[in-house]
Amino acid sequence: MPENGEESSNDTRWPNAIPYVLKLGNFMETSWKHSVSLQASSTVYLTILVGPFCLAVSIFFCLLFSLLHLQSTPTGFPSSPSCRFPGPTTLVASLFNQCSTLPPTPEPWSPDAFLDDPEVAAQRPEMDAACNLWEGRWIYEPESYPLWTTGSCPWVETGFECEALGRHDTDYMKFRWQPHGCNLPRFNASDIRRRLKGRRLVFVGDSLCRNQFESALCLLGIDLPNVSAVIERTGNNLTRKVDTMVYDFTDFGFTVEYHLSHFLVGFHRAPADAPPHIGAVVNTDTVDPLFARRLFDENPEGLILVLNAGHWFTPSKISHQNVSFLVNNQTRPDIDETEGFRLSMLRVADWIQQWPAKAANATAVFRTYAPAHFTGGSWDHSGGCSETHPTLPFDPTTPSDLWQDPSVLFAQISRDAMTQPEQIRKPIINDITNMSYSRSDAHIARYWTGAIGSDCSHWCLPGVPDTWNEMLFASLTANNIL
Numbered sequence: 434m435p436e437n438g439e440e441s442s443n444d445t446r447w448p449n450a451i452p453y454v455l456k457l458g459n460f461m462e463t464s465w466k467h468s469v470s471l472q473a474s475s476t477v478y479l480t481i482l483v484g485p486f487c488l489a490v491s492i493f494f495c496l497l498f499s500l501l502h503l504q505s506t507p508t509g510f511p512s513s514p515s516c517r518f519p520g521p522t523t524l525v526a527s528l529f530n531q532c533s534t535l536p537p538t539p540e541p542w543s544p545d546a547f548l549d550d551p552e553v554a555a556q557r558p559e560m561d562a563a564c565n566l567w568e569g570r571w572i573y574e575p576e577s578y579p580l581w582t583t584g585s586c587p588w589v590e591t592g593f594e595c596e597a598l599g600r601h602d603t604d605y606m607k608f609r610w611q612p613h614g615c616n617l618p619r620f621n622a623s624d625i626r627r628r629l630k631g632r633r634l635v636f637v638g639d640s641l642c643r644n645q646f647e648s649a650l651c652l653l654g655i656d657l658p659n660v661s662a663v664i665e666r667t668g669n670n671l672t673r674k675v676d677t678m679v680y681d682f683t684d685f686g687f688t689v690e691y692h693l694s695h696f697l698v699g700f701h702r703a704p705a706d707a708p709p710h711i712g713a714v715v716n717t718d719t720v721d722p723l724f725a726r727r728l729f730d731e732n733p734e735g736l737i738l739v740l741n742a743g744h745w746f747t748p749s750k751i752s753h754q755n756v757s758f759l760v761n762n763q764t765r766p767d768i769d770e771t772e773g774f775r776l777s778m779l780r781v782a783d784w785i786q787q788w789p790a791k792a793a794n795a796t797a798v799f800r801t802y803a804p805a806h807f808t809g810g811s812w813d814h815s816g817g818c819s820e821t822h823p824t825l826p827f828d829p830t831t832p833s834d835l836w837q838d839p840s841v842l843f844a845q846i847s848r849d850a851m852t853q854p855e856q857i858r859k860p861i862i863n864d865i866t867n868m869s870y871s872r873s874d875a876h877i878a879r880y881w882t883g884a885i886g887s888d889c890s891h892w893c894l895p896g897v898p899d900t901w902n903e904m905l906f907a908s909l910t911a912n913n914i915l
Contacts, residue, residue: 547573564615567864579606579895586651595893598880622655628915629687638741648898692724707764714759736795746774778850797860801844806873818889
């Protein structure tokens with residue numbers, strides 16, 4: 434199963450309302466027949482009173498079932514209480530626990546729409562700390578991308594290399610991100626390796642974090658003089674079943690690490706006083722001790738910590754599995770996944786403020802939610818993503834798009850949590866949500882190695898996660914951290 438929090442929209446509770454609607458229709462029909470048998474004077478009054486009422490009720494139920502049809506047609510993200518954001522279907526979604534995304538209508542593919550204007554590019558300033566790297570557009574640049582090629586990187590899982598899995602359209606690899614306000618320097622692996630000397634680049638999060646971690650290894654391995662000098666310390670093989678990996682670039686004096694943490698906060702058996710049906714809790718009172726306990730044991734001064742979360746805060750991982758949230762040492766089944774995510778991110782932000790003095794020069798980075806792009810169903814119910822080119826960008830803050838995807842909501846929750854005004858240590862935001870939203874073409878899709886379904890959550894490598902890391906290294910460089 435793709436580790437993306439996807440679930441099928443198979444809730445069949447709303448059809449149970451149909452018999453009641455039919456009864457109401459029979460009642461309305463009987464009332465109407467009865468009304469025509471009344472005296473002429475009564476008929477006039479009944480027509481005035483009952484006619485508009487019947488018309489209004491009919492219109493109401495037509496609209497209701499039209500909305501329910503939209504809600505029950507899975508189009509891209511889990512039917513989930515976490516899909517609670519402004520839009521005309523909010524009430525219906527809350528009543529029937531249905532929620533799905535309506536992705537933007539794809540524009541016809543034309544390279545002309547994705548080309549950079551040389552005159553505009555010449556007028557843009559070079560990157561600095563003031564440039565907003567995350568507002569921009571995708572540029573089709575097949576002469577320069579991808580930055581590395583399939584089969585050239587020994588540190589990527591076969592399951593992420595889509596070309597090796599049989600995907601032969603390769604345009605998804607050939608785009609670069611162009612900020613509106615500045616020009617990014619061309620990625621230079623040799624320069625970044627030099628800047629990372631004495632540092633620990635640590636990725637902590639779910640399998641989408643591992644997607645980015647493996648991309649970082651491959652980018653840092655471009656034109657590497659001695660590949661055998663990169664040593665995995667733990668002895669673990671590179672598979673999806675491994676929770677921890679530490680790669681030591683011995684010739685350059687830095688490490689790149691990955692530690693699995695689905696929630697970033699604690700996750701354990703439910704306390705004894707929890708309701709009997711609750712088997713486990715996501716503990717919003719503490720960060721995940723499995724990665725935090727030893728994080729500062731080695732070279733805390735050189736730590737660059739890249740965090741992400743969100744894809745496990747869904748009903749299929751929480752409420753449908755009899756999992757609840759622990760808040761202030763109290764089990765809270767009444768808290769939904771969205772609020773649980775918010776409380777968890779606030780806990781992580783507070784923990785960052787409490788880093789020990791020996792980690793005073795360490796850096797925290799938070800990568801926002803990576804959008805999934807399932808259409809026609811969830812991962813295991815005929816959902817897929819068959820696009821081969823990106824769609825044109827859209828503004829997710831416009832009223833018509835606010836309710837498009839939970840990724841927009843979760844990204845904003847994490848931004849707010851990590852940038853509270855009172856915080857002294859504010860993480861750098863690796864704000865990849867909006868830039869990735871138009872890249873439904875770049876997922877593993879039907880080429881994934883699972884037994885059923887498609888993977889429209891994880892991303893092909895080479896591909897979009899390389900851009901996330903380009904932007905990560907650009908942010909660290911612009912802020913004088915590297």
